[in-house]
Amino acid sequence: MYLVTGATGKTGGQTVKHLLAKGAPVRAFVRNEEKAAPLKEQGVELAIGDIGDADAVAKAMDGVEGVLLTLPNGPNQLDWEMGVLKQAEAAGVKHMVYLSSTESNSDNPRRIPQVHVKVAEAVMASSMGWTIMRPNFFMQGIYPFAGQVKANDAFSFPAGDGTASMCDVRDVGEVAAIILTGGEAHYGKTYDLTGPDIVSMHDVASLLSKTLGREITYKPMPLQAFHDYLASVLKSDWHVEGVVELMQEMSEEGGLDYTTDTMGELLGRPPMNIAQFIEEHKGMFGG
Template sequence: MEKPKILITGATGSTGAPSVEILLKKEFEVRALVHKEDARSARLKELGAEIFVGDMQNLDDVRLAWKGAKRGYFCYPLSPDLLDVTVIFAQAAKEAGAEFIVNMSQKQVSSTSKSPATIRHFLSEEVFKWTGIPTTDLRPTFFAEWFLYVSNQIKAGKLQMSFPGDAKHAPVAGEDLARTVGSILANPDQHVGKIYQLFGPEMLSYTEIAKIISKILGKDILYEQVSVQEMSDSIGLGSYDHFKNHVASTQSDNIFGTPNFNNTIEEITGMRPMTFADFIEKNRPAFTV
């Protein structure tokens, strides 16, 4: 039986790129939707992916991206455009006769979320339901990649974020999420209609996270809680209200509440996700001068 072609959006990102690689290894034809050609897309092309350059806000582009594909992965950055892009992707998928979609959502999604970003994810999940296309929604906690955003702080010997030092979550690496995406897209039948909360392998407070980073890098790094504005300024997003409003709402939206841990990634993929220490070690160059 011929395997269906799979469309991957966000194909050069932290979950998209490894999803492409995983599916290619499983001998699927993969079309990688990218915003522009660069070294990252060139690498995917070398691995065997079909590269499609297009704008996810353009219906004609997304229609062409879906042409001939039957399964797809939807992933879009934290943006006020999320809902528009979801509708475009869903409409193009429906026109193409898509048989299955994996949707990257958020852990704290609910109809009463305070974050405008999280509400958009709630509505996006509803849009995919309305299409009638079988869909699996993934709701991960904070990505471990958040700490790459503050790598300049860590290089300077500090870790400043807007969350309480004793707030705990189980950070999950993008590549572990990608293995989950790839496993589901390759064999979707048992996952249709499911919503999966996804976590890393250990619950850690921000104080504990700072200690782990200190141990791996061999230098003292203390965690300090700062304001949302200070945190946003430190990563170059000080004027991006959508991001600031989202971060300010994460605690009230239950990002640190239940459910806060499970073994779903291992159950789906057969592999335990990497520890936070392993993530820091693997990305050591990003945290060193």
């Protein structure tokens, strides 16, 4: 049995999908039974509770061989992830697969990377077999500006002139399923997972223009304006500052602009590239 946290989210959801495709038994830890109903219909066992509830998490570990641990960024992420780790180890789980991120290096002082660094260190120090996945910025991160492109042939995003080797979260989920079901072959491995191309938002605008057959303009959003926007939609200051820090890193310092072949090697096929991704999603952008 494989346990997936964040199973109604992007990475967890894709991991569940690919585990099911492999015929693997899956339990999803979810907090919203109604939202998880489609998973249940597909044969996923549900463990329902809040991830901060140690008893619920301990119960969910019963008979579990491998765990994908992925949770959203926020002020509770460190405690929640450490809690899952503790319960998994206590239950005798063999394999812990942890979703970190490309920029989460010990010398990166930003708060979200530091959470990932601390949890990854604890995962590696545990008695379980472990694998760390470090994906780059998700291509799905361009969804939020699809409406702007459709309406105005322009989009604003706080990435300045920065570049990243964006990857498709569907590939990341497939890789997580490969790692979980591959077990021991992936113990002690840290995988940096990138897309094949290093692109800026100017490049994304050019690709959108080419694909849609009309001129699309990218207007970098000042970080202060992004901060003010986030403060109006997110509950926690920690989360607002954390996301602004990440965009500041991407826009001003690089750090996300290298590629590896690891994704393709694990998938056994080329990973999604940004041009394919845009072609596939052109309807969202008014194509």
